Amino acid sequence: MTATRRAVLRAAGIGVLAAACSPGAPPRLAIAGGEDGGFYLEFAGLLATQLSVHGRPAAALPTGGSVENIQLVRDGRATVGLTLADVVDGARRGTLPVLPAPVPLLAVGRVYENxxxxxxxxxxxxxxxxxxxxxxxxxxxxxxxxxxxxxxxxxxxxxxxxxxxxxxxxxxxxxxxxxxxxxxxxxxxxxxxxxxxxxxxxxxxxxxxxxxxxxxxxxxxxxxxxxxxxxxxxxxxxxxxxxANLITCAPDAPDDVVDAIATTLATAAAQLVPRPALGTHYLDLGSLIGTGSVPLHPGARAAYRRLHG
CATH class of the missing domain: 3.40.190.10 (Periplasmic binding protein-like II)
Structure with a gap:
Protein backbone atom coordinates (compact mmCIF):
# COMPACT_ATOMS: atom_id res chain seq x y z
CA MET A 1 0.00 0.00 0.00
CA THR A 2 1.42 3.39 -0.95
CA ALA A 3 1.75 6.13 1.62
CA THR A 4 -0.77 8.21 -0.33
CA ARG A 5 -3.34 5.41 -0.49
CA ARG A 6 -2.92 4.63 3.21
CA ALA A 7 -3.41 8.31 4.06
CA VAL A 8 -6.58 8.43 1.99
CA LEU A 9 -7.96 5.27 3.58
CA ARG A 10 -7.06 6.40 7.07
CA ALA A 11 -8.68 9.78 6.46
CA ALA A 12 -11.79 8.03 5.15
CA GLY A 13 -11.91 5.79 8.20
CA ILE A 14 -11.47 8.66 10.63
CA GLY A 15 -14.17 10.45 8.66
CA VAL A 16 -16.52 7.74 9.89
CA LEU A 17 -16.16 9.18 13.38
CA ALA A 18 -16.80 12.69 12.15
CA ALA A 19 -19.91 11.51 10.34
CA ALA A 20 -21.18 10.00 13.58
CA CYS A 21 -21.28 13.47 15.10
CA SER A 22 -23.61 14.82 12.42
CA PRO A 23 -27.22 15.38 13.55
CA GLY A 24 -29.34 12.34 12.72
CA ALA A 25 -26.37 10.20 11.67
CA PRO A 26 -26.33 6.61 12.95
CA PRO A 27 -23.68 5.83 15.55
CA ARG A 28 -20.53 4.50 13.92
CA LEU A 29 -17.49 2.72 15.26
CA ALA A 30 -13.92 3.00 14.01
CA ILE A 31 -11.74 -0.08 14.51
CA ALA A 32 -8.00 0.66 14.32
CA GLY A 33 -6.54 -2.30 12.45
CA GLY A 34 -3.10 -2.59 10.86
CA GLU A 35 -1.15 -2.83 7.63
CA ASP A 36 -2.47 -3.92 4.27
CA GLY A 37 -1.61 -7.59 3.76
CA GLY A 38 -1.71 -8.47 7.45
CA PHE A 39 -4.18 -10.09 9.85
CA TYR A 40 -4.89 -6.97 11.91
CA LEU A 41 -6.60 -5.12 9.09
CA GLU A 42 -8.38 -8.18 7.71
CA PHE A 43 -9.72 -9.10 11.15
CA ALA A 44 -10.79 -5.49 11.76
CA GLY A 45 -12.65 -5.55 8.45
CA LEU A 46 -14.44 -8.79 9.31
CA LEU A 47 -15.43 -7.41 12.71
CA ALA A 48 -16.66 -4.17 11.17
CA THR A 49 -18.79 -6.16 8.72
CA GLN A 50 -20.39 -8.24 11.46
CA LEU A 51 -21.08 -5.21 13.63
CA SER A 52 -22.65 -3.42 10.67
CA VAL A 53 -24.83 -6.42 9.82
CA HIS A 54 -26.12 -6.45 13.39
CA GLY A 55 -27.00 -2.77 13.50
CA ARG A 56 -23.73 -1.15 14.63
CA PRO A 57 -22.22 0.51 11.54
CA ALA A 58 -18.44 0.25 11.71
CA ALA A 59 -15.32 0.72 9.62
CA ALA A 60 -11.78 -0.66 9.80
CA LEU A 61 -8.89 1.82 9.75
CA PRO A 62 -5.58 0.91 8.09
CA THR A 63 -2.76 1.85 10.48
CA GLY A 64 0.87 1.17 11.24
CA GLY A 65 -0.05 -1.21 14.07
CA SER A 66 -0.24 -1.42 17.86
CA VAL A 67 1.39 1.86 18.91
CA GLU A 68 -0.55 3.93 16.40
CA ASN A 69 -3.76 2.11 17.38
CA ILE A 70 -3.23 3.04 21.04
CA GLN A 71 -2.69 6.66 20.03
CA LEU A 72 -5.89 6.66 17.96
CA VAL A 73 -7.92 5.18 20.84
CA ARG A 74 -6.31 7.51 23.37
CA ASP A 75 -7.10 10.55 21.24
CA GLY A 76 -10.68 9.50 20.50
CA ARG A 77 -10.04 8.90 16.81
CA ALA A 78 -10.86 5.19 17.05
CA THR A 79 -13.41 3.40 19.19
CA VAL A 80 -11.28 0.30 19.67
CA GLY A 81 -7.90 -0.88 18.44
CA LEU A 82 -6.12 -4.18 17.90
CA THR A 83 -3.02 -4.17 20.05
CA LEU A 84 -0.31 -6.59 21.10
CA ALA A 85 -0.49 -7.46 24.79
CA ASP A 86 3.12 -6.49 25.47
CA VAL A 87 2.55 -3.03 23.98
CA VAL A 88 -0.68 -2.55 25.95
CA ASP A 89 1.11 -3.56 29.13
CA GLY A 90 3.92 -1.07 28.47
CA ALA A 91 1.47 1.68 27.55
CA ARG A 92 -0.53 1.20 30.76
CA ARG A 93 2.66 1.32 32.83
CA GLY A 94 4.15 4.24 30.91
CA THR A 95 7.32 2.27 30.19
CA LEU A 96 7.34 2.53 26.39
CA PRO A 97 9.75 5.17 25.04
CA VAL A 98 7.27 5.97 22.26
CA LEU A 99 4.39 6.35 24.77
CA PRO A 100 6.06 7.63 27.96
CA ALA A 101 2.85 8.83 29.64
CA PRO A 102 0.60 6.02 30.92
CA VAL A 103 -2.44 5.23 28.76
CA PRO A 104 -5.15 3.55 30.90
CA LEU A 105 -6.55 1.19 28.29
CA LEU A 106 -9.08 -1.52 29.05
CA ALA A 107 -9.71 -4.73 27.11
CA VAL A 108 -12.75 -5.81 25.13
CA GLY A 109 -11.26 -9.26 24.64
CA ARG A 110 -8.33 -11.38 23.58
CA VAL A 111 -8.81 -12.37 19.98
CA TYR A 112 -5.85 -14.36 18.70
CA GLU A 113 -2.19 -15.15 19.11
CA ASN A 114 0.45 -13.32 17.11
CA ALA A 244 -1.63 -12.29 22.48
CA ASN A 245 -3.61 -9.75 20.48
CA LEU A 246 -6.18 -7.73 22.41
CA ILE A 247 -8.98 -5.44 21.36
CA THR A 248 -8.61 -2.40 23.59
CA CYS A 249 -10.62 0.73 24.29
CA ALA A 250 -10.58 3.82 26.49
CA PRO A 251 -12.04 3.52 30.00
CA ASP A 252 -14.86 5.94 29.07
CA ALA A 253 -15.99 3.94 26.02
CA PRO A 254 -19.79 3.56 26.29
CA ASP A 255 -20.85 0.31 27.95
CA ASP A 256 -23.43 -0.49 25.26
CA VAL A 257 -20.88 -0.07 22.46
CA VAL A 258 -18.31 -2.31 24.15
CA ASP A 259 -21.07 -4.81 24.99
CA ALA A 260 -22.03 -4.97 21.30
CA ILE A 261 -18.43 -5.59 20.24
CA ALA A 262 -17.88 -8.28 22.89
CA THR A 263 -21.16 -9.95 21.98
CA THR A 264 -20.12 -10.03 18.33
CA LEU A 265 -16.76 -11.58 19.22
CA ALA A 266 -18.51 -14.31 21.20
CA THR A 267 -21.41 -15.06 18.85
CA ALA A 268 -19.95 -14.49 15.38
CA ALA A 269 -16.59 -16.21 15.91
CA ALA A 270 -16.82 -18.32 12.75
CA GLN A 271 -17.16 -15.19 10.63
CA LEU A 272 -14.18 -13.46 12.23
CA VAL A 273 -11.35 -15.81 11.25
CA PRO A 274 -9.20 -14.48 8.36
CA ARG A 275 -9.29 -16.91 5.44
CA PRO A 276 -5.68 -18.15 5.51
CA ALA A 277 -5.56 -18.28 9.31
CA LEU A 278 -3.71 -21.15 10.96
CA GLY A 279 -3.58 -21.37 14.74
CA THR A 280 -5.16 -17.95 15.18
CA HIS A 281 -8.75 -18.74 16.15
CA TYR A 282 -9.11 -18.13 19.88
CA LEU A 283 -12.60 -16.64 19.98
CA ASP A 284 -14.12 -18.68 22.79
CA LEU A 285 -15.02 -17.55 26.28
CA GLY A 286 -11.89 -18.90 27.95
CA SER A 287 -9.60 -17.01 25.60
CA LEU A 288 -11.70 -13.86 25.21
CA ILE A 289 -11.51 -13.11 28.92
CA GLY A 290 -7.83 -14.07 29.18
CA THR A 291 -6.51 -10.54 28.85
CA GLY A 292 -3.69 -10.86 31.37
CA SER A 293 -2.75 -7.65 33.17
CA VAL A 294 -5.27 -5.60 31.19
CA PRO A 295 -8.69 -5.45 32.91
CA LEU A 296 -11.86 -6.02 30.93
CA HIS A 297 -14.08 -3.02 30.26
CA PRO A 298 -17.35 -3.20 32.26
CA GLY A 299 -19.34 -3.48 29.04
CA ALA A 300 -17.32 -6.52 28.00
CA ARG A 301 -17.69 -8.15 31.42
CA ALA A 302 -21.44 -7.64 31.26
CA ALA A 303 -21.64 -9.21 27.80
CA TYR A 304 -19.64 -12.30 28.72
CA ARG A 305 -21.62 -12.82 31.93
CA ARG A 306 -24.91 -12.49 30.07
CA LEU A 307 -23.83 -14.93 27.38
CA HIS A 308 -22.11 -17.52 29.55
CA GLY A 309 -23.17 -16.89 33.13
Missing part, protein backbone atom coordinates in the same frame (compact mmCIF):
# COMPACT_ATOMS: atom_id res chain seq x y z
CA UNK A 115 3.56 -15.11 15.91
CA UNK A 116 6.74 -13.03 15.84
CA UNK A 117 8.25 -13.88 12.46
CA UNK A 118 11.90 -13.03 11.80
CA UNK A 119 12.49 -13.68 8.12
CA UNK A 120 15.75 -13.82 6.11
CA UNK A 121 16.74 -14.96 2.62
CA UNK A 122 17.18 -18.73 2.56
CA UNK A 123 20.52 -18.56 0.77
CA UNK A 124 22.12 -16.30 3.40
CA UNK A 125 24.04 -17.83 6.27
CA UNK A 126 21.78 -16.33 8.92
CA UNK A 127 20.38 -18.86 11.39
CA UNK A 128 19.97 -16.92 14.64
CA UNK A 129 19.47 -13.40 15.93
CA UNK A 130 23.18 -13.21 16.75
CA UNK A 131 23.94 -13.75 13.06
CA UNK A 132 22.27 -10.41 12.38
CA UNK A 133 25.36 -8.62 13.69
CA UNK A 134 26.61 -6.37 10.91
CA UNK A 135 23.35 -6.76 8.97
CA UNK A 136 20.54 -4.33 8.13
CA UNK A 137 17.20 -5.21 9.71
CA UNK A 138 13.63 -3.94 9.41
CA UNK A 139 12.01 -4.67 12.80
CA UNK A 140 8.58 -3.49 11.66
CA UNK A 141 6.87 -0.30 10.60
CA UNK A 142 6.89 2.85 12.68
CA UNK A 143 3.95 2.60 15.06
CA UNK A 144 3.86 -1.18 15.06
CA UNK A 145 4.02 -3.64 17.93
CA UNK A 146 6.67 -5.54 15.99
CA UNK A 147 8.96 -2.51 16.22
CA UNK A 148 8.60 -2.49 20.01
CA UNK A 149 9.34 -6.21 20.19
CA UNK A 150 12.16 -5.89 17.66
CA UNK A 151 13.98 -3.36 19.81
CA UNK A 152 13.74 -5.74 22.76
CA UNK A 153 14.73 -8.77 20.69
CA UNK A 154 17.81 -7.15 19.15
CA UNK A 155 19.19 -5.69 22.39
CA UNK A 156 22.93 -6.39 22.35
CA UNK A 157 23.06 -7.31 18.64
CA UNK A 158 25.28 -4.77 16.80
CA UNK A 159 23.33 -4.51 13.56
CA UNK A 160 24.63 -2.45 10.65
CA UNK A 161 21.40 -0.50 10.58
CA UNK A 162 17.73 -0.42 11.53
CA UNK A 163 15.18 0.58 8.89
CA UNK A 164 11.50 0.74 9.85
CA UNK A 165 9.48 -0.46 6.86
CA UNK A 166 5.88 -1.66 6.44
CA UNK A 167 5.59 -5.32 5.45
CA UNK A 168 5.33 -4.92 1.69
CA UNK A 169 8.16 -2.41 1.63
CA UNK A 170 10.29 -4.70 3.77
CA UNK A 171 9.65 -7.65 1.47
CA UNK A 172 10.73 -5.59 -1.53
CA UNK A 173 13.85 -4.45 0.33
CA UNK A 174 14.65 -8.04 1.36
CA UNK A 175 14.30 -9.24 -2.23
CA UNK A 176 16.61 -6.53 -3.55
CA UNK A 177 19.21 -6.92 -0.76
CA UNK A 178 18.59 -3.50 0.78
CA UNK A 179 17.91 -5.24 4.10
CA UNK A 180 18.94 -8.67 5.37
CA UNK A 181 16.05 -9.49 7.69
CA UNK A 182 12.53 -8.36 8.51
CA UNK A 183 10.39 -8.84 11.58
CA UNK A 184 6.65 -9.25 11.25
CA UNK A 185 3.99 -9.84 13.89
CA UNK A 186 0.84 -11.65 12.80
CA UNK A 187 -0.85 -14.94 12.15
CA UNK A 188 0.69 -17.73 10.16
CA UNK A 189 0.77 -17.92 7.30
CA UNK A 190 0.56 -14.21 6.66
CA UNK A 191 -0.68 -13.94 3.04
CA UNK A 192 1.88 -11.38 1.83
CA UNK A 193 4.75 -13.41 3.35
CA UNK A 194 3.38 -16.67 1.94
CA UNK A 195 3.13 -15.17 -1.55
CA UNK A 196 6.70 -13.90 -1.30
CA UNK A 197 8.03 -17.24 -0.03
CA UNK A 198 6.33 -19.06 -2.90
CA UNK A 199 8.59 -17.31 -5.40
CA UNK A 200 11.62 -16.41 -3.28
CA UNK A 201 12.95 -18.95 -0.73
CA UNK A 202 13.10 -17.58 2.82
CA UNK A 203 14.06 -18.87 6.25
CA UNK A 204 12.11 -18.24 9.45
CA UNK A 205 14.58 -17.87 12.32
CA UNK A 206 13.90 -19.69 15.62
CA UNK A 207 13.44 -17.35 18.58
CA UNK A 208 13.14 -19.86 21.42
CA UNK A 209 16.70 -19.07 22.51
CA UNK A 210 15.60 -15.51 23.34
CA UNK A 211 12.46 -16.42 25.27
CA UNK A 212 13.89 -16.78 28.79
CA UNK A 213 15.68 -13.43 28.56
CA UNK A 214 12.55 -11.64 27.34
CA UNK A 215 10.33 -13.26 29.95
CA UNK A 216 12.83 -12.36 32.65
CA UNK A 217 12.58 -8.70 31.73
CA UNK A 218 9.00 -8.33 30.51
CA UNK A 219 7.12 -11.23 32.08
CA UNK A 220 4.86 -13.96 30.81
CA UNK A 221 3.38 -11.76 28.11
CA UNK A 222 5.73 -13.71 25.82
CA UNK A 223 5.52 -17.47 25.26
CA UNK A 224 6.94 -20.05 22.90
CA UNK A 225 4.89 -20.99 19.83
CA UNK A 226 5.68 -23.46 17.08
CA UNK A 227 5.16 -22.46 13.47
CA UNK A 228 4.13 -25.71 11.74
CA UNK A 229 6.28 -27.38 9.09
CA UNK A 230 5.43 -26.26 5.59
CA UNK A 231 4.73 -22.64 6.44
CA UNK A 232 6.83 -20.45 4.13
CA UNK A 233 8.46 -23.63 2.80
CA UNK A 234 10.05 -24.72 6.10
CA UNK A 235 10.86 -28.44 6.22
CA UNK A 236 10.21 -28.64 9.96
CA UNK A 237 8.47 -26.75 12.73
CA UNK A 238 10.14 -23.53 13.87
CA UNK A 239 9.71 -22.30 17.45
CA UNK A 240 9.16 -18.59 17.69
CA UNK A 241 7.62 -16.24 20.26
CA UNK A 242 3.92 -15.57 20.59
CA UNK A 243 2.11 -12.52 21.94
Missing amino acids: YMQLVVRAEDGIRSTQDLAGRVVSPGAVGSGAAVFGERLLTGVPTAGIVHLPLRGALDALEHHRIDALLWSGGVPTPALADFAARRPVRLLPLDGELARLQGTFGEVYRGLAVPAGVYGATGAVTTIGV
Whole structure:
Protein backbone atom coordinates (compact mmCIF):
# COMPACT_ATOMS: atom_id res chain seq x y z
CA MET A 1 0.00 0.00 0.00
CA THR A 2 1.42 3.39 -0.95
CA ALA A 3 1.75 6.13 1.62
CA THR A 4 -0.77 8.21 -0.33
CA ARG A 5 -3.34 5.41 -0.49
CA ARG A 6 -2.92 4.63 3.21
CA ALA A 7 -3.41 8.31 4.06
CA VAL A 8 -6.58 8.43 1.99
CA LEU A 9 -7.96 5.27 3.58
CA ARG A 10 -7.06 6.40 7.07
CA ALA A 11 -8.68 9.78 6.46
CA ALA A 12 -11.79 8.03 5.15
CA GLY A 13 -11.91 5.79 8.20
CA ILE A 14 -11.47 8.66 10.63
CA GLY A 15 -14.17 10.45 8.66
CA VAL A 16 -16.52 7.74 9.89
CA LEU A 17 -16.16 9.18 13.38
CA ALA A 18 -16.80 12.69 12.15
CA ALA A 19 -19.91 11.51 10.34
CA ALA A 20 -21.18 10.00 13.58
CA CYS A 21 -21.28 13.47 15.10
CA SER A 22 -23.61 14.82 12.42
CA PRO A 23 -27.22 15.38 13.55
CA GLY A 24 -29.34 12.34 12.72
CA ALA A 25 -26.37 10.20 11.67
CA PRO A 26 -26.33 6.61 12.95
CA PRO A 27 -23.68 5.83 15.55
CA ARG A 28 -20.53 4.50 13.92
CA LEU A 29 -17.49 2.72 15.26
CA ALA A 30 -13.92 3.00 14.01
CA ILE A 31 -11.74 -0.08 14.51
CA ALA A 32 -8.00 0.66 14.32
CA GLY A 33 -6.54 -2.30 12.45
CA GLY A 34 -3.10 -2.59 10.86
CA GLU A 35 -1.15 -2.83 7.63
CA ASP A 36 -2.47 -3.92 4.27
CA GLY A 37 -1.61 -7.59 3.76
CA GLY A 38 -1.71 -8.47 7.45
CA PHE A 39 -4.18 -10.09 9.85
CA TYR A 40 -4.89 -6.97 11.91
CA LEU A 41 -6.60 -5.12 9.09
CA GLU A 42 -8.38 -8.18 7.71
CA PHE A 43 -9.72 -9.10 11.15
CA ALA A 44 -10.79 -5.49 11.76
CA GLY A 45 -12.65 -5.55 8.45
CA LEU A 46 -14.44 -8.79 9.31
CA LEU A 47 -15.43 -7.41 12.71
CA ALA A 48 -16.66 -4.17 11.17
CA THR A 49 -18.79 -6.16 8.72
CA GLN A 50 -20.39 -8.24 11.46
CA LEU A 51 -21.08 -5.21 13.63
CA SER A 52 -22.65 -3.42 10.67
CA VAL A 53 -24.83 -6.42 9.82
CA HIS A 54 -26.12 -6.45 13.39
CA GLY A 55 -27.00 -2.77 13.50
CA ARG A 56 -23.73 -1.15 14.63
CA PRO A 57 -22.22 0.51 11.54
CA ALA A 58 -18.44 0.25 11.71
CA ALA A 59 -15.32 0.72 9.62
CA ALA A 60 -11.78 -0.66 9.80
CA LEU A 61 -8.89 1.82 9.75
CA PRO A 62 -5.58 0.91 8.09
CA THR A 63 -2.76 1.85 10.48
CA GLY A 64 0.87 1.17 11.24
CA GLY A 65 -0.05 -1.21 14.07
CA SER A 66 -0.24 -1.42 17.86
CA VAL A 67 1.39 1.86 18.91
CA GLU A 68 -0.55 3.93 16.40
CA ASN A 69 -3.76 2.11 17.38
CA ILE A 70 -3.23 3.04 21.04
CA GLN A 71 -2.69 6.66 20.03
CA LEU A 72 -5.89 6.66 17.96
CA VAL A 73 -7.92 5.18 20.84
CA ARG A 74 -6.31 7.51 23.37
CA ASP A 75 -7.10 10.55 21.24
CA GLY A 76 -10.68 9.50 20.50
CA ARG A 77 -10.04 8.90 16.81
CA ALA A 78 -10.86 5.19 17.05
CA THR A 79 -13.41 3.40 19.19
CA VAL A 80 -11.28 0.30 19.67
CA GLY A 81 -7.90 -0.88 18.44
CA LEU A 82 -6.12 -4.18 17.90
CA THR A 83 -3.02 -4.17 20.05
CA LEU A 84 -0.31 -6.59 21.10
CA ALA A 85 -0.49 -7.46 24.79
CA ASP A 86 3.12 -6.49 25.47
CA VAL A 87 2.55 -3.03 23.98
CA VAL A 88 -0.68 -2.55 25.95
CA ASP A 89 1.11 -3.56 29.13
CA GLY A 90 3.92 -1.07 28.47
CA ALA A 91 1.47 1.68 27.55
CA ARG A 92 -0.53 1.20 30.76
CA ARG A 93 2.66 1.32 32.83
CA GLY A 94 4.15 4.24 30.91
CA THR A 95 7.32 2.27 30.19
CA LEU A 96 7.34 2.53 26.39
CA PRO A 97 9.75 5.17 25.04
CA VAL A 98 7.27 5.97 22.26
CA LEU A 99 4.39 6.35 24.77
CA PRO A 100 6.06 7.63 27.96
CA ALA A 101 2.85 8.83 29.64
CA PRO A 102 0.60 6.02 30.92
CA VAL A 103 -2.44 5.23 28.76
CA PRO A 104 -5.15 3.55 30.90
CA LEU A 105 -6.55 1.19 28.29
CA LEU A 106 -9.08 -1.52 29.05
CA ALA A 107 -9.71 -4.73 27.11
CA VAL A 108 -12.75 -5.81 25.13
CA GLY A 109 -11.26 -9.26 24.64
CA ARG A 110 -8.33 -11.38 23.58
CA VAL A 111 -8.81 -12.37 19.98
CA TYR A 112 -5.85 -14.36 18.70
CA GLU A 113 -2.19 -15.15 19.11
CA ASN A 114 0.45 -13.32 17.11
CA TYR A 115 3.56 -15.11 15.91
CA MET A 116 6.74 -13.03 15.84
CA GLN A 117 8.25 -13.88 12.46
CA LEU A 118 11.90 -13.03 11.80
CA VAL A 119 12.49 -13.68 8.12
CA VAL A 120 15.75 -13.82 6.11
CA ARG A 121 16.74 -14.96 2.62
CA ALA A 122 17.18 -18.73 2.56
CA GLU A 123 20.52 -18.56 0.77
CA ASP A 124 22.12 -16.30 3.40
CA GLY A 125 24.04 -17.83 6.27
CA ILE A 126 21.78 -16.33 8.92
CA ARG A 127 20.38 -18.86 11.39
CA SER A 128 19.97 -16.92 14.64
CA THR A 129 19.47 -13.40 15.93
CA GLN A 130 23.18 -13.21 16.75
CA ASP A 131 23.94 -13.75 13.06
CA LEU A 132 22.27 -10.41 12.38
CA ALA A 133 25.36 -8.62 13.69
CA GLY A 134 26.61 -6.37 10.91
CA ARG A 135 23.35 -6.76 8.97
CA VAL A 136 20.54 -4.33 8.13
CA VAL A 137 17.20 -5.21 9.71
CA SER A 138 13.63 -3.94 9.41
CA PRO A 139 12.01 -4.67 12.80
CA GLY A 140 8.58 -3.49 11.66
CA ALA A 141 6.87 -0.30 10.60
CA VAL A 142 6.89 2.85 12.68
CA GLY A 143 3.95 2.60 15.06
CA SER A 144 3.86 -1.18 15.06
CA GLY A 145 4.02 -3.64 17.93
CA ALA A 146 6.67 -5.54 15.99
CA ALA A 147 8.96 -2.51 16.22
CA VAL A 148 8.60 -2.49 20.01
CA PHE A 149 9.34 -6.21 20.19
CA GLY A 150 12.16 -5.89 17.66
CA GLU A 151 13.98 -3.36 19.81
CA ARG A 152 13.74 -5.74 22.76
CA LEU A 153 14.73 -8.77 20.69
CA LEU A 154 17.81 -7.15 19.15
CA THR A 155 19.19 -5.69 22.39
CA GLY A 156 22.93 -6.39 22.35
CA VAL A 157 23.06 -7.31 18.64
CA PRO A 158 25.28 -4.77 16.80
CA THR A 159 23.33 -4.51 13.56
CA ALA A 160 24.63 -2.45 10.65
CA GLY A 161 21.40 -0.50 10.58
CA ILE A 162 17.73 -0.42 11.53
CA VAL A 163 15.18 0.58 8.89
CA HIS A 164 11.50 0.74 9.85
CA LEU A 165 9.48 -0.46 6.86
CA PRO A 166 5.88 -1.66 6.44
CA LEU A 167 5.59 -5.32 5.45
CA ARG A 168 5.33 -4.92 1.69
CA GLY A 169 8.16 -2.41 1.63
CA ALA A 170 10.29 -4.70 3.77
CA LEU A 171 9.65 -7.65 1.47
CA ASP A 172 10.73 -5.59 -1.53
CA ALA A 173 13.85 -4.45 0.33
CA LEU A 174 14.65 -8.04 1.36
CA GLU A 175 14.30 -9.24 -2.23
CA HIS A 176 16.61 -6.53 -3.55
CA HIS A 177 19.21 -6.92 -0.76
CA ARG A 178 18.59 -3.50 0.78
CA ILE A 179 17.91 -5.24 4.10
CA ASP A 180 18.94 -8.67 5.37
CA ALA A 181 16.05 -9.49 7.69
CA LEU A 182 12.53 -8.36 8.51
CA LEU A 183 10.39 -8.84 11.58
CA TRP A 184 6.65 -9.25 11.25
CA SER A 185 3.99 -9.84 13.89
CA GLY A 186 0.84 -11.65 12.80
CA GLY A 187 -0.85 -14.94 12.15
CA VAL A 188 0.69 -17.73 10.16
CA PRO A 189 0.77 -17.92 7.30
CA THR A 190 0.56 -14.21 6.66
CA PRO A 191 -0.68 -13.94 3.04
CA ALA A 192 1.88 -11.38 1.83
CA LEU A 193 4.75 -13.41 3.35
CA ALA A 194 3.38 -16.67 1.94
CA ASP A 195 3.13 -15.17 -1.55
CA PHE A 196 6.70 -13.90 -1.30
CA ALA A 197 8.03 -17.24 -0.03
CA ALA A 198 6.33 -19.06 -2.90
CA ARG A 199 8.59 -17.31 -5.40
CA ARG A 200 11.62 -16.41 -3.28
CA PRO A 201 12.95 -18.95 -0.73
CA VAL A 202 13.10 -17.58 2.82
CA ARG A 203 14.06 -18.87 6.25
CA LEU A 204 12.11 -18.24 9.45
CA LEU A 205 14.58 -17.87 12.32
CA PRO A 206 13.90 -19.69 15.62
CA LEU A 207 13.44 -17.35 18.58
CA ASP A 208 13.14 -19.86 21.42
CA GLY A 209 16.70 -19.07 22.51
CA GLU A 210 15.60 -15.51 23.34
CA LEU A 211 12.46 -16.42 25.27
CA ALA A 212 13.89 -16.78 28.79
CA ARG A 213 15.68 -13.43 28.56
CA LEU A 214 12.55 -11.64 27.34
CA GLN A 215 10.33 -13.26 29.95
CA GLY A 216 12.83 -12.36 32.65
CA THR A 217 12.58 -8.70 31.73
CA PHE A 218 9.00 -8.33 30.51
CA GLY A 219 7.12 -11.23 32.08
CA GLU A 220 4.86 -13.96 30.81
CA VAL A 221 3.38 -11.76 28.11
CA TYR A 222 5.73 -13.71 25.82
CA ARG A 223 5.52 -17.47 25.26
CA GLY A 224 6.94 -20.05 22.90
CA LEU A 225 4.89 -20.99 19.83
CA ALA A 226 5.68 -23.46 17.08
CA VAL A 227 5.16 -22.46 13.47
CA PRO A 228 4.13 -25.71 11.74
CA ALA A 229 6.28 -27.38 9.09
CA GLY A 230 5.43 -26.26 5.59
CA VAL A 231 4.73 -22.64 6.44
CA TYR A 232 6.83 -20.45 4.13
CA GLY A 233 8.46 -23.63 2.80
CA ALA A 234 10.05 -24.72 6.10
CA THR A 235 10.86 -28.44 6.22
CA GLY A 236 10.21 -28.64 9.96
CA ALA A 237 8.47 -26.75 12.73
CA VAL A 238 10.14 -23.53 13.87
CA THR A 239 9.71 -22.30 17.45
CA THR A 240 9.16 -18.59 17.69
CA ILE A 241 7.62 -16.24 20.26
CA GLY A 242 3.92 -15.57 20.59
CA VAL A 243 2.11 -12.52 21.94
CA ALA A 244 -1.63 -12.29 22.48
CA ASN A 245 -3.61 -9.75 20.48
CA LEU A 246 -6.18 -7.73 22.41
CA ILE A 247 -8.98 -5.44 21.36
CA THR A 248 -8.61 -2.40 23.59
CA CYS A 249 -10.62 0.73 24.29
CA ALA A 250 -10.58 3.82 26.49
CA PRO A 251 -12.04 3.52 30.00
CA ASP A 252 -14.86 5.94 29.07
CA ALA A 253 -15.99 3.94 26.02
CA PRO A 254 -19.79 3.56 26.29
CA ASP A 255 -20.85 0.31 27.95
CA ASP A 256 -23.43 -0.49 25.26
CA VAL A 257 -20.88 -0.07 22.46
CA VAL A 258 -18.31 -2.31 24.15
CA ASP A 259 -21.07 -4.81 24.99
CA ALA A 260 -22.03 -4.97 21.30
CA ILE A 261 -18.43 -5.59 20.24
CA ALA A 262 -17.88 -8.28 22.89
CA THR A 263 -21.16 -9.95 21.98
CA THR A 264 -20.12 -10.03 18.33
CA LEU A 265 -16.76 -11.58 19.22
CA ALA A 266 -18.51 -14.31 21.20
CA THR A 267 -21.41 -15.06 18.85
CA ALA A 268 -19.95 -14.49 15.38
CA ALA A 269 -16.59 -16.21 15.91
CA ALA A 270 -16.82 -18.32 12.75
CA GLN A 271 -17.16 -15.19 10.63
CA LEU A 272 -14.18 -13.46 12.23
CA VAL A 273 -11.35 -15.81 11.25
CA PRO A 274 -9.20 -14.48 8.36
CA ARG A 275 -9.29 -16.91 5.44
CA PRO A 276 -5.68 -18.15 5.51
CA ALA A 277 -5.56 -18.28 9.31
CA LEU A 278 -3.71 -21.15 10.96
CA GLY A 279 -3.58 -21.37 14.74
CA THR A 280 -5.16 -17.95 15.18
CA HIS A 281 -8.75 -18.74 16.15
CA TYR A 282 -9.11 -18.13 19.88
CA LEU A 283 -12.60 -16.64 19.98
CA ASP A 284 -14.12 -18.68 22.79
CA LEU A 285 -15.02 -17.55 26.28
CA GLY A 286 -11.89 -18.90 27.95
CA SER A 287 -9.60 -17.01 25.60
CA LEU A 288 -11.70 -13.86 25.21
CA ILE A 289 -11.51 -13.11 28.92
CA GLY A 290 -7.83 -14.07 29.18
CA THR A 291 -6.51 -10.54 28.85
CA GLY A 292 -3.69 -10.86 31.37
CA SER A 293 -2.75 -7.65 33.17
CA VAL A 294 -5.27 -5.60 31.19
CA PRO A 295 -8.69 -5.45 32.91
CA LEU A 296 -11.86 -6.02 30.93
CA HIS A 297 -14.08 -3.02 30.26
CA PRO A 298 -17.35 -3.20 32.26
CA GLY A 299 -19.34 -3.48 29.04
CA ALA A 300 -17.32 -6.52 28.00
CA ARG A 301 -17.69 -8.15 31.42
CA ALA A 302 -21.44 -7.64 31.26
CA ALA A 303 -21.64 -9.21 27.80
CA TYR A 304 -19.64 -12.30 28.72
CA ARG A 305 -21.62 -12.82 31.93
CA ARG A 306 -24.91 -12.49 30.07
CA LEU A 307 -23.83 -14.93 27.38
CA HIS A 308 -22.11 -17.52 29.55
CA GLY A 309 -23.17 -16.89 33.13
